[in-house]
Amino acid sequence: MRSVGVEEELLLVDTSSGEPRALATAVLAAASREADGAEEEVFEAELHRQQLEFATRPQTDMGELAREIDHCRAEAARHAEGLGAAVAALGTSPLPVSPSLGFGERHRWLEEHFGLTTQEQLTCGCHVHVSVESDEEGIGVLDRIRPWLSVLLAISANSPFWQGKDSGYSSYRSRVWGRWPSAGPADLFESADRYHSQVRDMIATGTLRDEGMVYFDARLSASYPTVELRIADVCLDASTTVLVATLARALVETAARQWRAGEPPLRHRVELLRLAAWRAARSGLEDQLLHPLTMRPAPATTAVHALFDHVREALEDSHDILPAQEGLATLLRTGSGARAQRDLLARTGSLQGMVTACARRTSR
Template sequence: MRTVGVEEELLLVDPETGEPRAMSAAVLARAAREDADQDVFEKELHEQMLEFATHPQSSMESLHAEIVRCRKEAAGHAGKIGCTVAALATSPLPVSPAIGVNQRYQWMEEQYGIATREQLVLGCHVHVSVESDEEGVGVVDRLRPWLSVLAALSANSPFWQGKETGYSSYRSRVWQRWPSAGPTELFGSAERYHRRVADMVATGAILDEAMVYFDVRLSERYPTVELRVADVCLHAETAGLIATLARALVDTAAREWKAGREPLDPGVSLLRLAAWQAARSGLTGELLHPETMRRMPADAVVRTLLDHVAESLEANGDLERAREGCARLLRDGNGAQVQRGLMQRTESLREVVTECVRHTQS
């Protein structure tokens, strides 16, 4: 059974006002003092962000428990220095992002200017183990049309700088400012994948392989494929659902690759439209069907995804968990819908943030 790990980026906020706080260095220092072996939490581009990474897990129950534990530990460390954490993919309230003191981050600011200064967005990255780079590239090629459905399920960023954006995932639109971000063409082999990455680095437009921000890529650090399209999810169980579906998609894609089944290839232009549609409507309207690239109601597209990976879900013992998780999101709403519901009820973005702090640890 493939192992799965999750990286989540959390927003540091004031527990009373909901305003972002540039305190990641202090939180990390506190965590290091309390646990000398602490390797869970990491700094990110902006000081208002705190990242954690789970250990690889083969059990989805164990992965969910670790996400919950990491979120609570992050809140505990943050609380001791006067802030807390919120699983929000953008800050609903106005913020002036503070770039971390780091040579890499300073290079990014010089290279990309305002795009770096404004890039306070928070995602959820899922790593799924693969047996080789060849299998990994076979998976990367076959996941492409399905990623927009994961993006719609995870959408959790309807507000930006104090305003309603009209998008369910505005994070994904801001993320597209990076020159290497987004969907890719088919690679066909590990050799062609690595050649393309090397050519991109050689242009000087990006610093290194770690800045190849494909929607799905081979990890440069681990023997995994890394899915990078999801917003950080408001609820831990949604993050667990995204990870569950990601593993099933990788299993299904690997099986197709081994069988010599050709990948679907709608082309990068249509994949970009599918990603835009998912960001715009989330689960509240229509999505582009991964196999036809035509509009269909979101619930029908989600059912298509479940049907596509049902065999893999069942083999992993995750079928009922995935079905129930998707049904819950379609019924109760994703993070974007919850945020908008809170805004409608309270008419206060501050209240939205402070309520989402509670949701983060629920």
């Protein structure tokens, strides 16, 4: 059974106003004092001090992964509460914000080299690590999951607002993230040697600081024996995060089986994959997507069902098929986090009320 680990980035917000607060350093200090070396620290600083990241341990059981995500979210909320703040699983800040860059030397390098892109990059994503047996298997997987990643983006879409306005997108985070020069879909690599050669060439241009700045939608992890899927927004509900992780593992397993069987990957050009990701960011689950097999418009429900059918055998083998089926049915009925945010805005009458409602929902 392949193991899965999840990294979630959360927004730190004021409990009253809903505005982002630059409290990451204080929250991390509180968490560190309490841990006192007794257990591995799961929280980390991110690019801006208005956000906080946690990483789960590798899990093979999705029930255990769900419990750990719930626990990490609750602990983040508890530490923030001690400072008069809350955490909200939102891909972008709905309220206007002037982000405060972290204190690290790496952060300063990014600001110096990328200017406004770095300053404005207050976005919260969800990264899913799925174990692979080797770099060669990992490349076989990366080449074969490319067309399906845009559907995961649509499922996770949770960032419709930007600087106090409705962006018109379901995942505006992904559009902001796309400003980085290495972000987005990648071409077919076909071998681990070609992948690593491409990464070395990218770093050699001097544009990227190191391998950590290779921001492909999916990549080989530089730190773990995993494929890292990086396309998703942070999800409003932890149950959606678990659904994304479940589908990600099934995608990796399906692709690995295809690779071992010698089945070639679909050879969609990067230009089409970019259009598929844009369509998913714009529409979410509310309108049409590009069908992963044909790259032609199709209702979102059709594209989601195509993904489910594609990974069905892997879901059956991991005993995840019923939870995945129920989770997708619920999501298609109730809508993504982007729809939930817009519905909450209509119900509360203000972005402030919507953010505070989302903060309560994040850790419930």
